[in-house]
Amino acid sequence: MGIQVYGFWRSIASFRVRVALRLKELPFEEIPIDILSGEQFKPGYEAVNAERVVPTFIHDGHSVFQSLAIIEYLDDIQPTPRLIPEDAKERAYARSLALMTVADAHPLVVPRVRNHLAKAFGADAKAIEDWGKHWTTEGLATYERLLARRAPAPFALGAELGLADICIAGQVVGAHFLKLELNAFPMVARLADRCFEMPAFATSHPFEQPGYKTASAH
């Protein structure tokens, strides 16, 4: 039955999962759920994902929710290339870096939160964009401070590409959405350049998805 991923072109969490699958060379089918128009709240998708978010990963009828849990699961079932190091301290550092965007910066800028800012506070498009820029910049600044610790390593943990790089690249995708310059974050910018040179990252970028191209054409 292979792998199916319910995702969305704009979803940074879907981006992370796409990259991990492609680094591991696991073929998958992506089924789009339009989280901008609220398709995730329809009963059909709630049966797939009780939290009504993307992505949902399905493999031979088994579902996994949440991008970080999906990537950990992929590392368990297909350990090469390994995305999370085997050494306990290094694993912990990889997860720490991942969670800085997964659990702190990114949750603040997703569509359901942006929509609720408008509803709860009457925030207009400009105010919501400024909110997004604030938290996206905070996340980038945190990564810049942390990358300095292992500079000039090519990747976040050192020589090997992995989970932390996928998550930092996702934070940079958030900057692309908001047209934020990365001049103040040169180490993050170099890491992202290195990542997006690789086909697994480049082909997974939201702007390279069919749904983006369709949306842009309208």
Next chain:
Amino acid sequence: MGIQVYGFWRSIASFRVRVALRLKELPFEEIPIDILSGEQFKPGYEAVNAERVVPTFIHDGHSVFQSLAIIEYLDDIQPTPRLIPEDAKERAYARSLALMTVADAHPLVVPRVRNHLAKAFGADAKAIEDWGKHWTTEGLATYERLLARRAPAPFALGAELGLADICIAGQVVGAHFLKLELNAFPMVARLADRCFEMPAFATSHPFEQPGYKTASAH
């Protein structure tokens, strides 16, 4: 040198780490960082935690950031009792459940976000409280739907207590802060009752910390 945790009485992420340490019977010292008054932004703490958040876990000079990474690390260095199952599918489910609060519901209600709502949108105390109630309720509702799948299991995954229960209990702590009734979420309420009967949970609750008692006395 033992274990030190920079935390704060009100921090739900600190609560999760306290519970995990106590379930594993690992002694630790908690060093308070007052995130309500902004102590996390002072230079001294930035040297400890580049993201300027709590908790920070330190063991023999080695730091781990982010509550979920800390709990995973504790499971690596002290595997009994195991908080994350060994089976790959069950591990994935435990992490999926954990991340629903760690990466979705909880990040929206932390002090730096509440403060920014006031600054960015002029939100008053009532509007900020309503924002907190909205996202806390969303998280509880997600857990209620998911707990139904394995009911009447005593814990989120089944017979064994673990990571998912710690995180769901943390979501319930958020409800306690906001004085939310749990009538609409009976399975979540029963799970939380079962957890808070255990000393590891009961003694870790924010309202049982010395900092809360000091703050309440003023």
